[in-house]
Amino acid sequence: MTSNKIPTITAEMVKMLRERTGAAMMACKEALTQTQGDLETAIDVLRKAGEIKAAKRAGKIAAEGKISIVADSANQRAFMLEMNCETDFVARDSHFRDFIQKVSVCGLAERVHETEPLLACTLDKNSATTIEQARLALVSQLGENIQLRRVAFLESTGIVGTYCHGDRIGVLLALDQKHPELAKHLAMHVAASHPLAVTPEGVPAAWIAKERDIFLAQAKESGKPEVVIRKMVEGRVNKFLNEVSLVNQPFIKDPNQTVAEVLKSHKAQVITFIRFELGEGIEKQSHHFAKEVEAQLRGNSQGNR
Structure with a gap:
C-alpha cells in the first residue's frame, strides 16, 4: 500500500530555499508545503509569485534609489545608471546595492547605451539569470517597485572623468587629453553647476x-x-546661453577663470558630458545637492593651497 503522507518541511529546507531565492521565510515554507518538499518546483512557485508581486508593485512611484558609476582601469570607458526604488530604506539595503553593482559592471563590459539590451544580459558569467529576471526576484524579495530607469556609456581616447555625489548625482565627462585630475574636477563642476551643453551651440x-x-x-x-x-x-x-554652457561658466574650483580658459591652459577639450540626478522628473522632496557639491569643491580648493 502506497503512503500519501506529506513530508515534513524542516527548517533546513526552508533555509536552503531562502538562500537560493531570497524570498521571505513564510513564503518559502508555503511553497515547500504546496510542492510537498520539492525544492526545484518550490522555486518555480516562488518565481511565479514574484512576477505577480512585481506586477502589483509596478504602479508604485519609485523616486528613491541610487546613481552608480563604474569605469575601466585606464579611465577611458565609463558606465552610469540610475536604479530607482520606493524608499530610502531599500536604497540603503545591501541586496539592492549589490544588485546595482553587478548590473553596473555588466553595463560597462557590454558597453550598453540603453536599458532594454542591458535587462536582457545575464547578471554574471556563472548564471543564466537575466538582469530583468533578477530585478523581478528583487522586487519580490524587498517588496518595492525597483526600476532600471536609465543608463549611459562614454569612452574616449583621452580620459573619462567621473563623479558621484552621495548616490544622487552622477556625471561622466569625456576629455580628449589624458588629464585625470582636470577631468575629475570638471565632472564635479558639472555636478554642481548643471550646464545644459558644452558650448552655446550645443544648447537644445x-x-x-x-x-x-x-x-x-x-x-x-x-x-x-x-x-x-x-x-x-x-x-x-x-x-542665458553663456550661463548654461560649460565652457563659459566660471570654474568652480577657481572662479577667476572660465572653464574655457582652464581647458586652454591644459590644451584640452571637453568632448561631451552626461549628468544624472536621482529622480529627475519624478515627484519627490527636493534637496540642495548642487550646493553640497560646490561646498565640497571649494573646500578641496582651499585645502590644496
Whole structure:
C-alpha cells in the first residue's frame, strides 16, 4: 500500500530555499508545503509569485534609489545608471546595492547605451539569470517597485572623468587629453553647476525657444518700442546661453577663470558630458545637492593651497 503522507518541511529546507531565492521565510515554507518538499518546483512557485508581486508593485512611484558609476582601469570607458526604488530604506539595503553593482559592471563590459539590451544580459558569467529576471526576484524579495530607469556609456581616447555625489548625482565627462585630475574636477563642476551643453551651440533649441518666449513676455511689460524689446530679448538669450554652457561658466574650483580658459591652459577639450540626478522628473522632496557639491569643491580648493 502506497503512503500519501506529506513530508515534513524542516527548517533546513526552508533555509536552503531562502538562500537560493531570497524570498521571505513564510513564503518559502508555503511553497515547500504546496510542492510537498520539492525544492526545484518550490522555486518555480516562488518565481511565479514574484512576477505577480512585481506586477502589483509596478504602479508604485519609485523616486528613491541610487546613481552608480563604474569605469575601466585606464579611465577611458565609463558606465552610469540610475536604479530607482520606493524608499530610502531599500536604497540603503545591501541586496539592492549589490544588485546595482553587478548590473553596473555588466553595463560597462557590454558597453550598453540603453536599458532594454542591458535587462536582457545575464547578471554574471556563472548564471543564466537575466538582469530583468533578477530585478523581478528583487522586487519580490524587498517588496518595492525597483526600476532600471536609465543608463549611459562614454569612452574616449583621452580620459573619462567621473563623479558621484552621495548616490544622487552622477556625471561622466569625456576629455580628449589624458588629464585625470582636470577631468575629475570638471565632472564635479558639472555636478554642481548643471550646464545644459558644452558650448552655446550645443544648447537644445527647445530650451532656447522656451527662454526666448519668457524673456519676450517680460520685455513687453516694459512698454518699450518693438526694436528695443527685440534687442533686450536677444541680450537676455545670449546671457542665458553663456550661463548654461560649460565652457563659459566660471570654474568652480577657481572662479577667476572660465572653464574655457582652464581647458586652454591644459590644451584640452571637453568632448561631451552626461549628468544624472536621482529622480529627475519624478515627484519627490527636493534637496540642495548642487550646493553640497560646490561646498565640497571649494573646500578641496582651499585645502590644496
